[in-house]
Amino acid sequence: MKKLIVANWKLYVNRSDQALKLLKSTVRASKMGSGVKIVICAPFLMVPTVNAIIKRSSISTGAQNLSEGTQGAFTGEVSAHLLKDYGVEYVIIGHSERRYIFDETDEVVVQKLIAASKEGLKPILCVGEQKRVGNWKKTLLNQVSASIKGLDKKYIAKLIIAYEPVWAIGTGNADTPQDAKEAIIEIRKVLARRIGSKAAANIRMLYGGSVTSKNIANFISSAEIGGALIGRASTNPKDFALIIKKTALLK
Ligand code: PEP
Numbered sequence: 001m002k003k004l005i006v007a008n009w010k011l012y013v014n015r016s017d018q019a020l021k022l023l024k025s026t027v028r029a030s031k032m033g034s035g036v037k038i039v040i041c042a043p044f045l046m047v048p049t050v051n052a053i054i055k056r057s058s059i060s061t062g063a064q065n066l067s068e069g070t071q072g073a074f075t076g077e078v079s080a081h082l083l084k085d086y087g088v089e090y091v092i093i094g095h096s097e098r099r100y101i102f103d104e105t106d107e108v109v110v111q112k113l114i115a116a117s118k119e120g121l122k123p124i125l126c127v128g129e130q131k132r133v134g135n136w137k138k139t140l141l142n143q144v145s146a147s148i149k150g151l152d153k154k155y156i157a158k159l160i161i162a163y164e165p166v167w168a169i170g171t172g173n174a175d176t177p178q179d180a181k182e183a184i185i186e187i188r189k190v191l192a193r194r195i196g197s198k199a200a201a202n203i204r205m206l207y208g209g210s211v212t213s214k215n216i217a218n219f220i221s222s223a224e225i226g227g228a229l230i231g232r233a234s235t236n237p238k239d240f241a242l243i244i245k246k247t248a249l250l251k
Contacts, residue, residue: 001204001226002035002036002037003035003036003037003220003226003227003228003247003250004036004037004038004039004160004204004206004226004227004228005036005037005038005039005227005228005230005234005243005244005247006038006039006041006062006090006092006124006162006206006208006227006228006229006230007026007038007039007040007041007230007234007235007240008041008064008092008095008208008229008230008231008234009022009040009041009042009043009046009064009231009234009235010064010097010231011043012231012232012235013042013043013046013235014043016046016049019042019046019049019050020049020053021237022235022237022240023040023049023050023053023054024053025237025238025240025241026038026040026054026059026237026240026241026244027053027054027057027059028241029240029241029244029245030057030058030059030244031057032241032244032245032248034058034248035247035248036058036244036247036248037058037060037227038058038059038060038244039059039060039061039062039089039090039124040054040059040060040061040062040234041062041063041064041090041091041092042061042062042064043064044063044064044078047061047063047083047086047087047088048086048087051086051087060089060090061087061088061089061090062088062089062090062091062092062124063078063083063088063090063091063092064091064092064095065078065091065092065093065095065098065112066078066079066080066083066091066093066112066115066116066121067079067080067112067115068108068111068112068114068115069115070115079115080115080116080118080119080121081119083119083121084119084120084121088121089121089122090121090122090123090124090160091116091121091122091123091124092124092126092162092229093109093112093113093116093123093124093125093126094109094112094113094125094126094127094147095126095164096126096128096130096164096166096169097169100130100166106143106146106147106149107149109125109147110146110147110148110149110150110151113125113147113148113151113155113159114151114152114155117151117152117155117158122158122160123158123159123160124159124160124161124162124206124229125147125148125159125160125161125162126162126164126208126229127140127143127144127147127161127162127163127164127187128140128143128163128164128165128166128168128169128208128209129143129165129166129167130166130167131166131167132165132167137183137186140183140186140187141186141187141190144161144187144190144191145190148191148194153194153195153199156191156194156195156199156203157195157199157202157203159203160203160204160205160206160226161187161191161203161204161205161206162205162206162207162208162229163180163183163184163187163205163206163207163208164207164208164209164229165180165183165209167209168208168209168210169208169209169210169231170210170231170232171209171210172210173210174209174210174211174212174215174219175207175209177207177218177219177221177222177225180207180209180219180225181222181224181225184205184207184224184225185224187205188200188201188203188205188224191203204226204227205224205225205226206225206226206227206228206229207219207220207225207227207228207229208228208229208230208231210232211228211229211230211233211243212233212239212243213233213239213240213242213243213246216228216243216246216247217246217247217250220247220250221250227247228243230243
């Protein structure tokens with residue numbers, strides 16, 4: 001299976017000329033790595049620009065968030081239907097910055113997963129412990145269960161899960177590949193309890209948290225880890241091109 005590299009630009013990219021430069025260099029890099037699937041999650045307003053530049057490349061468009069509401073008096077929100085209409089294929093849901101800065105609860109995460117899944121968007125569900133202290137695996141697995149509580153089995157089977165220990169995001173302090181792999185194996189067991197081990201085995205699991213061109217290979221060389229969700233390094237044209245190249249060499 002091709003490895004999946006998801007770029008989460010966050011608000012690191014906040015100028016149109018910066019977005020254009022980064023998109024063009026990512027398209028060039030994608031041509032070196034035909035065995036890699038790339039998704040770019042830019043700020044909403046940049047989606048049409050992303051679509052225009054990635055046309056005829058192997059890159060797909062993602063969003064960083066969506067509304068759990070479908071229509072109505074929700075000022076400032078963007079619905080799943082609107083994302084679909086504008087050519088978005090993937091959407092990040094439950095990112096730790098949404099959970100802890102914008103107070104998104106597990107219940108809201110579930111509603112967002114339902115909204116995205118009903119529209120046929122591909123949700124990238126983020127989970128991860130805030131600190132690696134005490135019984136952190138239990139905390140993590142409880143979060144996983146709560147984030148898919150009541151979600152239809154057919155939707156769970158189509159999720160992409162990003163394991164992102166919160167303490168590793170944006171800190172330069174990545175997890176060890178061994179610990180990330182072990183956490184991912186445990187997460188898969190939670191999924192297996194809901195949808196069966198065969199379906200759970202097919203769910204793509206990503207690692208995220210201070211991934212760079214220097215450490216990418218250590219994470220995704222494992223068969224358990226189907227790719228990476230990358231913030232800061234995805235906004236550095238040179239580093240991101242190198243990440244794509246190293247991923248392509250691994251397959
Ligand atoms: C992220 O945005 O999910 C992330 C992992 O960020 P960074 O790569 O900067 O740690």
